[in-house]
Amino acid sequence: MPENRLLYLSQADVIATGLTMSEIVDQLEVAFREKGKGLVEMPPKPGIHPGNRDNFIHAMPAYIPALKSAGMKWVSGFPENEKRGLPYISGLLILNDPDTGLPISVMDCIWITAMRTGAATAVSAKYLARHDSSTVGILGCGVQGRSNIEALVVEFPLEQVMAYDINKNTAKFYAKEISDRFGLEVGVVDNPKQAVSGCDIVVTAGPILKKPHSTIKGGWMDEGAFASLVDFDSYWHSDALHESNKFCTDDIAQLRHYQEIGYFQNIPPVHADLGELVTGMKPGRQTPEEKNMTANLGLALDDMAVAPMICHRAVEQGIGKWLTL
Numbered sequence: 001m002p003e004n005r006l007l008y009l010s011q012a013d014v015i016a017t018g019l020t021m022s023e024i025v026d027q028l029e030v031a032f033r034e035k036g037k038g039l040v041e042m043p044p045k046p047g048i049h050p051g052n053r054d055n056f057i058h059a060m061p062a063y064i065p066a067l068k069s070a071g072m073k074w075v076s077g078f079p080e081n082e083k084r085g086l087p088y089i090s091g092l093l094i095l096n097d098p099d100t101g102l103p104i105s106v107m108d109c110i111w112i113t114a115m116r117t118g119a120a121t122a123v124s125a126k127y128l129a130r131h132d133s134s135t136v137g138i139l140g141c142g143v144q145g146r147s148n149i150e151a152l153v154v155e156f157p158l159e160q161v162m163a164y165d166i167n168k169n170t171a172k173f174y175a176k177e178i179s180d181r182f183g184l185e186v187g188v189v190d191n192p193k194q195a196v197s198g199c200d201i202v203v204t205a206g207p208i209l210k211k212p213h214s215t216i217k218g219g220w221m222d223e224g225a226f227a228s229l230v231d232f233d234s235y236w237h238s239d240a241l242h243e244s245n246k247f248c249t250d251d252i253a254q255l256r257h258y259q260e261i262g263y264f265q266n267i268p269p270v271h272a273d274l275g276e277l278v279t280g281m282k283p284g285r286q287t288p289e290e291k292n293m294t295a296n297l298g299l300a301l302d303d304m305a306v307a308p309m310i311c312h313r314a315v316e317q318g319i320g321k322w323l324t325l
């Protein structure tokens with residue numbers, strides 16, 4: 001790429017490159033294998049909190065040599081934005097040339113954040129869920145409720161989704177969309193337990209809270225099930241968490257950091273991070289009966305695995321706007 005300019009990609013440009021969820025899931029698995037081998041540089045994310053403490057803007061840098069990827073996501077999460085008609089998650093991602101350090105692209109990060117988080121659930125599930133998993137419970141029918149299904153469809157023979165949202169109309173709208181898009185049978189359920197018991201895979205994707213609301217109780221999750229805690233431990237009573245045979249995460253150092261600042265105060269011992277699962281350093285599921293969980297925190301690694309693919313496709317297809325440095 002010429003050294004005096006960078007490619008700006010809006011959210012519409014990023015989507016127009018046509019990257020598929022299946023490609024993103026595969027790419028994340030490659031990136032986590034590199035992480036497992038210790039070949040990724042990714043410092044813990046620093047953040048600022050303008051206004052109230054629930055607002056955040058995080059800096060998320062990572063370097064993945066094998067993917068020739070270096071850069072940073074600068075991502076905001078402002079819970080009150082829903083009332084303003086604005087997205088909760090927003091931000092930009094800067095991609096740098098790993099040889100010269102020069103910025104080569106700036107792109108919107110909303111789509112990448114949605115897709116890579118779903119993809120991380122699918123990679124974790126590949127190692128921790130039963131391969132014949134066909135019923136998924138979704139708690140929180142928003143952006144993540146959608147992208148997690150889109151990713152799980154890539155890896156599993158899904159047939160049925162049990163959808164719960166605190167807002168029933170949101171769940172109804174979601175059910176119609178997901179059933180039309182993926183040809184799945186989607187039922188709207190009246191209470192959270194119906195989206196947990198009887199499900200092979202459970203995804204909780206409501207608001208993240210420092211003090212969990214602990215709605216999901218011990219005994220609700222079936223033997224042999226897998227859960228992805230996209231909203232951290234917010235939804236889970238500690239008794240339910242401690243029933244898991246293998247409690248995993250995407251990065252243990254970042255999990256410890258979150259614990260230091262008040263999250264994840266009552267979780268079981270961590271079995272493995274996703275890099276250790278993908279490289280086989282630690283075993284994934286070993287029996288059909290075990291209950292497994294992952295609390296993936298969302299890593300810069302995920303974003304930096306996907307961003308170069310988007311940039312290359314955009315250049316090939318003439319998408320985006322060149323800006324002079």
Ligand SMILES: NC(=O)c1ccc[n+]([C@@H]2O[C@H](COP(=O)([O-])OP(=O)(O)OC[C@H]3O[C@@H](n4cnc5c(N)ncnc54)[C@H](O)[C@@H]3O)[C@@H](O)[C@H]2O)c1
Nearest residue numbers: 117140141142143144165166205206207208230296297298
């Ligand atoms: N771990 C990660 O990598 C990662 C990445 C992105 C987002 N997140 C988190 O995932 C969560 C969902 O994000 P999103 O972008 O889908 O948000 P969203 O606003 O699009 O959707 C959230 C949905 O949850 C519903 N909801 C609120 N409280 C609920 C409850 N108690 N039970 C069931 N539903 C409830 C809302 O009505 C809404 O439909 C957020 O907490 C976000 O911070 C995590």
